[in-house]
Amino acid sequence: MSSQDIPEENVPAERASDDHAGHGHGPVALADEQNPFADPGLPPHEHRIQDIDERAARRSERLVALLFVLSMVATVGFIASYVAIPNDKSVYIFPLGHISALNFALGMCLGVALFSIGAGAVHWARTLMSDVEIADERHPIEAAPEVKAKVLADFKDGARESALGRRKLIRNTMFGALALFPLSGVMLLRDLGPLPGTxxxxxxxxxxxxxxxxxxxxxxxxxxxxxxxxxxxxxxxxxxxxxxxxxxxxxxxxxxxxxxxxxxxxxxxxxxxxxxxxxxxxxxxxxxxxxxxxxxxxxxxxxxxxxxxxxxxxxxxxxxxxxxxxxxxxxxxxxxxxxxxxxxxxxxxxxxxxxxxx
The missing domain is CATH 2.102.10.10 (Rieske [2Fe-2S] iron-sulphur domain)
Structure with a gap:
């Protein structure tokens, strides 16, 4: 669906303002015989289904939250496997044959925990964060005060458009996944050697x-x-x-x-x-x-x-x-x-x- 097919009243206010603003770039130089390689400019912005349908946005939000929760469950499974599975226990996995049950469980849980965090973040960025294309001119390394102010304003706009404050389900489950995952590394310290006791x-x-x-x-x-x-x-x-x-x-x-x-x-x-x-x-x-x-x-x-x-x-x-x-x-x-x-x-x-x- 192109942006021309979307009724103006169905487009979120911030999206409509971005479209009318020209996506942040100046006048586009048209190609002619003297300048055949002129900048063609950005193509018209196409809205995603999540931008115009709140139900689709909610589905994406639940999917991202599900991935973060899956990461949390996998981290807990990693810790439980480390404690519960004996070192000498083996399991048959086709086509690998007999391998250590502990290593297999730890590897699977760690892989799922990492993949779920990464997949959740990618799906969040592709479906819910702002995807408006913006072209910006290069500037000197030493920024002018007005440029610094613009960067801060852009940062605040990005934080607002990420919907982190509004999508509380995603925010809370993401923080939970990121907080639990380092426990896997803490548990690995146990492998420095058996506890000596007395x-x-x-x-x-x-x-x-x-x-x-x-x-x-x-x-x-x-x-x-x-x-x-x-x-x-x-x-x-x-x-x-x-x-x-x-x-x-x-x-x-x-x-x-x-x-x-x-x-x-x-x-x-x-x-x-x-x-x-x-x-x-x-x-x-x-x-x-x-x-x-x-x-x-x-x-x-x-x-x-x-x-x-x-x-x-x-x-x-x-x-x-x-x-x-x-x-x-x-x-x-x-x-x-x-x-x-x-x-x-x-x-x-x-x-x-x-x-x-x-």
Missing amino acids: KLRHTLWSKGKLLVNMNTNEPLRPSDVAVGSLTFVKPEGLEEHDEDFQKEIAKAALMIIRLQPEDIKDKQELEWSYQGIVAYSKICTHVGCPISLYEQQTHHALCPCHQSTFDLSDGARVIFGPAGHALPQLQIGVNAEGYLEALSDFKEPVGPAFWERG
Whole structure:
């Protein structure tokens, strides 16, 4: 339907005024022999059905709102799928075969949520927002005050013509869809790793666990540890062929050093040692590197990654480097058979600090 076929009384006031205004461009230069490429101007504006039929406009409004609501439902489905579907569950999808049910559900929900927001915005713009063609002359980069005033006026006109204030159903559902959708990204943060619970606060060490030499795989007696020596040990029962060996040794790795009792400055360190044999976590409290360097004369242990230095004669406190706190000490003793054993687990978490650490 062309604009000539539309009765004047059926055309909205703002549309009629735009048509009579010539769409914002000046007189059109006609082509002639001297200027064959003159600007032909804009064609006559053709009104959409939504411009002349409020019932059609209402249908478009409901369709846009439906798409935004669908996006909201898909976002809720994304969150529900993430919580409810197990990681190891699979589903058969033709022609893909067996795939992860969780990944499929998350992908579908995320895709529908994004598509619905985009489709709703496009349909809104194509059917309800103003589509009057306007030609404007180019102007210098530095705008004159009257141009700035015109831009502000155009912006206000655009906001008015978008019908955002008048089409409250679209406005509210759009805000709802845009507010809910970022929750999908927040939920993805959960995949940074499983919640640790109390795993960071406990190791395999417990009362009665023997100290086993990492090199010989034999339990240690006090006589096996010479003054000034450094020995790496593991808990009794932890073997290298175990499936979770790496995970457990990353927390339970221990180093024992024998000092002269009179060289130990820290009272707790002396009480938790046995005849000058002290046991400390081997895991650096900076980023978790294994400590492997020991200075016999100074009783200093050094982390090779970032040179954090700990004084093993003074509670393993940090004397240099970026480490945040001292190495945790393991309280040790000797059992009835004369072997070194742990008297408890570490009293504090080993390794780097974390948010919930007290």
